[in-house]
Every structure is written in C-alpha cells, then in structure tokens.
Amino acid sequence: MAFIITSITLLVLLATFLLVPPVAGYVLSTALRTVGWFLKNKTNGRREVILSRVRVEEEEFRSKQSSSTAGPEDEDWERVDSGAGVANNGEPVGDDWEGVIGFFHPFCNAGGGGERVLWTAVKATQERWPKAICVIYTGDHEVTKTAMIERVETRFNMRLHAPTVVLLYLSTRKYILSSMYPHMTLLGQSLGSLIVAIDAFNLLVPDIYVDTMGYAFTIALCKYFFPSVPTGAYVHYPTISTDMLESLDDGSGVKGLNSGAGAGWKGVAKKKYWRLFASLYGWVGSKVDVVMTNSSWTSAHIDSLWGPSRKILEHKKATVVFPPTAVSELHSSIEVSSASESTREPSILYIAQFRPEKNHSLVLRAFSRFLSQRRKDPATSSQRTPKLILIGSVRHSSPDETHIYNLRLLAHELHIREQTEFLCDASWPAILSHLRTSSIGTNAMWNEHFGIGVVEYQAAGLISVVHDSGGPREDIVIDLGDGATGFRASTEEEFAAAFEAALALPEEEKVAMRLRARRSALRFTEEEFSRKWIIELDKLVSQQHSHQQRKPLI
Ligand SMILES: *[C@@H]1O[C@H](CO)[C@@H](O)[C@H](O)[C@H]1NC(C)=O
Numbered sequence: 001m002a003f004i005i006t007s008i009t010l011l012v013l014l015a016t017f018l019l020v021p022p023v024a025g026y027v028l029s030t031a032l033r034t035v036g037w038f039l040k041n042k043t044n045g046r047r048e049v050i051l052s053r054v055r056v057e058e059e060e061f062r063s064k065q066s067s068s069t070a071g072p073e074d075e076d077w078e079r080v081d082s083g084a085g086v087a088n089n090g091e092p093v094g095d096d097w098e099g100v101i102g103f104f105h106p107f108c109n110a111g112g113g114g115e116r117v118l119w120t121a122v123k124a125t126q127e128r129w130p131k132a133i134c135v136i137y138t139g140d141h142e143v144t145k146t147a148m149i150e151r152v153e154t155r156f157n158m159r160l161h162a163p164t165v166v167l168l169y170l171s172t173r174k175y176i177l178s179s180m181y182p183h184m185t186l187l188g189q190s191l192g193s194l195i196v197a198i199d200a201f202n203l204l205v206p207d208i209y210v211d212t213m214g215y216a217f218t219i220a221l222c223k224y225f226f227p228s229v230p231t232g233a234y235v236h237y238p239t240i241s242t243d244m245l246e247s248l249d250d251g252s253g254v255k256g257l258n259s260g261a262g263a264g265w266k267g268v269a270k271k272k273y274w275r276l277f278a279s280l281y282g283w284v285g286s287k288v289d290v291v292m293t294n295s296s297w298t299s300a301h302i303d304s305l306w307g308p309s310r311k312i313l314e315h316k317k318a319t320v321v322f323p324p325t326a327v328s329e330l331h332s333s334i335e336v337s338s339a340s341e342s343t344r345e346p347s348i349l350y351i352a353q354f355r356p357e358k359n360h361s362l363v364l365r366a367f368s369r370f371l372s373q374r375r376k377d378p379a380t381s382s383q384r385t386p387k388l389i390l391i392g393s394v395r396h397s398s399p400d401e402t403h404i405y406n407l408r409l410l411a412h413e414l415h416i417r418e419q420t421e422f423l424c425d426a427s428w429p430a431i432l433s434h435l436r437t438s439s440i441g442t443n444a445m446w447n448e449h450f451g452i453g454v455v456e457y458q459a460a461g462l463i464s465v466v467h468d469s470g471g472p473r474e475d476i477v478i479d480l481g482d483g484a485t486g487f488r489a490s491t492e493e494e495f496a497a498a499f500e501a502a503l504a505l506p507e508e509e510k511v512a513m514r515l516r517a518r519r520s521a522l523r524f525t526e527e528e529f530s531r532k533w534i535i536e537l538d539k540l541v542s543q544q545h546s547h548q549q550r551k552p553l554i
C-alpha cells in the first residue's frame with residue numbers, strides 16, 4: 001500500500017514538475033491533500049496510543065519524583081523566558097499548548113553537531129511547552145528511547161524530560177543515503193527523502209513539522225499533504241549553494257571539487273541539471289513557514305535561493321540561530337584577568353584538522369616571517385621567542401598523514417622547527433591546558449563557513465588572528481560596539497603583522513580585548529540557542545493554534 005502511494009506520488013510530482021500548468025497543479029494538490037487526509041485518518045489510532053502512553057509515563061515520572069524527595073531533575077529545570085506568544089487572533093498561546101511536534105532527523109544517534117542542535121532544541125521546547133510531545137522520526141532502530149536519552153546525557157551533558165520524547169522508527173532510511181545514487185545524487189537523495197517522509201507520515205501526522213537535517217523536499221511534501229500543518233527548517237547547509245553553481249564556470253582550480261567542471265558537453269549537461277535542481281530547490285523554499293540557519297553564510301545562501309519564492313510568506317527571511325557550543329564549559333574552567341596574564345606564554349595556537357584547506361602552510365610562513373622580523377627589531381629581539389602550536393586530528397591511513405609530513409618538512413625549511421610543535425589527536429584536557437596558557441588563536445582557512453574552533457579561542461580568552469573571510473569575518477571576530485575582539489588577515493604579511501600587533505598590545509588592553517572576545521563568545525551558548533529557538537518555534541505554535549481554532553476538521 002505504502003509503496004503504491006509512494007510510486008504514484010513520485011510519478012505525479014515528476015509529471016507536474018515537467019508540465020507545471022496550473023490545472024495540473026490544482027489536480028495534484030487536491031490529490032495529495034486527499035492522500036494526506038487518508039494518512040491522518042489512518043494514523044489517528046496510533047496518535048491516541050502515543051498520547052495515552054505519554055500520560056502514563058508522566059504519572060510514573062511524577063510518582064517517582066515525589067517518592068525521591070526533590071529529584072535531581074529539578075535543578076536542571078530552569079525556565080527559558082521568552083514572553084508568551086500571541087496567536088494571530090490575539091489570544092496568547094501559553095505554556096499549556098498541547099500538540100505533537102515532529103522532528104525529521106533520520107540519524108539522531110550520530111552524536112555530532114547536528115544532533116547537539118536537535119537535542120538542545122527538544123530540551124528548549126520541553127521547557128517552554130511542557131505539554132508538547134516531541135516526536136523524532138529516526139532510522140536508528142538499534143537504540144531504544146531510554147538508551148538514547150542516556151546517550152544524550154553522557155555525550156552532550158543534557159538531561160531531557162523522558163515522558164514527552166517519542167522516537168518513531170523509519171524503515172526506509174536507506175533511500176536517503178548518497179550511496180544509493182551514484183549518478184544525479186542531489187536529485188536522487190531529494191526524491192528518496194520523499195519516500196522516507198511518507199514513511200514518517202504513515203507512522204504519525206504531526207501538528208507541527210520541523211526538518212533538522214536539511215531534507216527540505218520533505219517539508220514541501222508535508223505542506224501538500226497537510227496544508228494546515230506549520231512547517232519549519234533548521235538549515236546547516238543549503239542542499240545546493242550558489243558557490244557551487246559559480247564554481248562550474250571557474251577555471252582557476254582553487255574553488256573546490258567541481259571548479260572548472262563546466263567545460264565540454266558533459267559540463268553543459270551538468271550545469272543544466274544543477275540549474276534545474278536549484279530552481280526546484282528554490283521553489284521548495286516557499287513551503288517552509290519558518291527558516292532558521294546555523295550561520296550568516298548559510299542564511300545568505302538560503303535567502304538568495306529561497307528568497308524569491310518566499311516573498312508571499314509571513315516570515316520571509318531566514319533567521320540565524322547559532323548552534324550551541326561548549327562555551328560555558330570554557331568560561332567556567334579558564335580564568336581571564338590581569339592576574340592570569342602571567343600564566344600565558346607568547347604562544348600562537350592553531351586548532352584545526354590537518355587538511356589542505358585549513359592552510360597550515362600559510363600560518364607556518366607567516367610565523368617564520370614574524371619571527372625573523374622580531375629578531376631584527378631591537379625592542380623584541382631580547383624577549384622570549386614565541387612558539388607556534390598546531391593541534392589537530394589526523395585520520396589514519398589517509399592523505400592527512402602525508403600532509404602533516406609535508407608540513408613538518410616546510411617548518412624545517414623555514415627554520416622554525418624548534419619553535420613549532422605538532423600535536424596530533426590531543427586529548428581534551430591537553431587542549432584545554434593549551435587554551436589556558438597560549439596568547440593567540442589563529443585560523444587561516446579561506447571561507448570557513450563558521451569556525452567553532454575560533455569561538456572556543458574567544459571563550460578561552462585568546463586573541464584571535466583569523467582569515468578575513470567566511471564565518472570568522474561575518475559572525476565571530478566582529479566588533480560588537482565596544483571594540484575589536486581580535487585581528488583579521490589575508491596574506492602572509494598581514495598574518496605576520498597581526499601576530500606582532502596582538503603580542504605588542506599593552507597589558508591592560510590585552511586583558512580588555514580577551515574579555516571582549518569572551519563576551520562575544522556568549523552569543524554561541526546553549527542558553528542563547530534555546531532563547532532564539534523558542535522565538536522561532538513560537539511562530540509555528542501560534543500558526544497551529546489559530547488554524548486549529550478556525551477549522552477543527554482535517
Ligand atoms: C478513518 O478511520 C476509521 C478508524 O480509525 C475508520 O473506521 C474509517 O473507515 C476511516 N475512514 C476512511 C475514509 O478511511
């Protein structure tokens with residue numbers, strides 16, 4: 001049954017994309033709405049089961065709480081204050097909003113940055129709307145809810161309220177693996193995600209639908225099936241970026257994998273295909289009620305791809321909601337004051353994977369230039385010689401190993417081997433100790449999308465010297481109105497000059513800059529993420545609330 005629905009839907013979708021005339025569009029949307037109605041009717045029974053199970057678990061939880069006086073959970077249970085939301089009809093939507101929020105996150109057990117976003121979002125949602133049920137559509141069959149919640153606690157140091165978390169297991173996740181589609185991967189994965197989405201809606205139709213993994217086509221499908229379900233997206237990375245489209249025409253070979261691939265007939269075909277895909281993706285944007293992105297870079301790309309089709313919507317622009325990082329931990333474990341200045345050495349720290357795009361060689365050359373200038377200058381030649389510390393992970397039996405060998409060779413050639421330290425796969429305590437005792441943190445990658453490492457430098461009170469592009473330029477090393485939080489550079493000469501300028505700051509200004517950097521890093525805490533997440537989700541809750549009041553049916 002599900003398979004037939006799937007095939008028909010895909011065929012019909014494909015047909016409309018090709019035909020597009022309004023009549024076909026009308027027939028299609030009516031057909032999909034009917035399918036949606038059947039799905040909803042079909043899953044209503046499961047919905048009741050889930051609701052009653054949640055009630056039972058809540059009861060058990062509460063009785064356990066009251067028997068063990070003041071359980072540990074209470075300490076964590078601080079409220080996130082956002083002010084009550086207001087529905088379109090003017091009535092406030094209070095804490096007592098009851099509904100099911102479906103999170104589409106097929107890989108919820110991966111334990112990476114994307115999962116930190118998911119679980120922090122779930123936690124924030126639970127604190128703001130305690131009666132809401134957070135359903136996660138996942139393909140990780142091997143984890144039970146209890147195991148998952150424990151894992152979130154050990155991995156992210158975050159305690160969720162178990163009763164209102166529900167995992168629903170997808171059986172079709174394989175359709176979104178890129179390995180399924182050796183050719184036309186973008187299109188294949190996007191259509192594959194529709195199958196997985198049907199699988200999800202066949203399990204339960206949510207009251208609000210949020211995609212947190214970048215499968216935007218599933219949102220469009222949700223909108224067609226259930227026009228009254230508000231939709232949201234948290235975008236880490238646009239499925240196709242304007243950089244990608246431009247890189248096809250670029251012959252210089254410096255802009256990544258596909259640069260210059262636009263030549264020849266294959267190139268022409270590829271270009272056509274990408275353009276077509278980009279316009280399809282752009283159209284999908286019009287089906288997302290609220291868009292959040294993880295950085296200004298992503299926001300700019302999403303606005304340029306989705307902006308035109310989103311003009312008709314209420315919330316037109318994407319909002320940047322920075323992902324939560326370990327800033328609070330660094331704040332509490334590293335001191336920044338004039339007293340702690342004596343424990344800092346004149347060292348320059350670079351934490352990054354040993355990969356070519358991180359451009360360690362630029363840092364080595366700049367460091368060498370900086371040292372030789374220092375030796376020439378009588379004011380600095382007698383001072384302690386600064387050190388360069390490179391910390392990074394190395395994937396074994398990978399090109400990284402050759403890369404790091406070449407970097408050591410370069411350090412040797414530049415005569416800075418004595419002053420340069422390579423640390424591979426350092427432990428967190430070792431990294432922490434270097435963050436505590438170094439003076440400068442650097443990053444030389446061109447167009448880094450964000451740079452969590454740079455945020456960590458700031459949180460640790462290091463003075464940043466970073467490449468003047470991408471996230472470090474747009475989001476991180478910026479002046480928040482009370483002065484610079486670091487230095488930006490592009491060339492070897494500029495990096496060398498910035499190292500010198502940072503070390504030469506008078507002590508008072510040095511400490512002041514470290515403190516400013518530290519304050520600036522507070523924009524990337526878990527609390528800040530939760531605050532913004534709730535503001536955005538509130539828009540969806542209000543929409544859902546007013547839909548429900550207008551039209552109880554369907
Ligand atoms: C809707 O679901 C109910 C049971 O949940 C069933 O009795 C009814 O026939 C369904 N309606 C349709 C049109 O499928």
Ligand SMILES: *[C@@H]1O[C@H](CO)[C@@H](O)[C@H](O)[C@H]1NC(C)=O
Pocket residue numbers: 113236237294295322323449450451452
């Ligand atoms: C946003 O997500 C992309 C893709 O996962 C990642 O490369 C980038 O660093 C992320 N940005 C932030 C601010 O974490």
Ligand SMILES: *[C@@H]1O[C@H](CO)[C@@H](O)[C@H](O)[C@H]1NC(C)=O
Pocket residue numbers: 254356357358359362446490491492
């Ligand atoms: C490293 O930086 C230098 C100087 O800006 C640049 O010429 C070179 O292309 C960069 N290398 C990489 C791999 O980005």
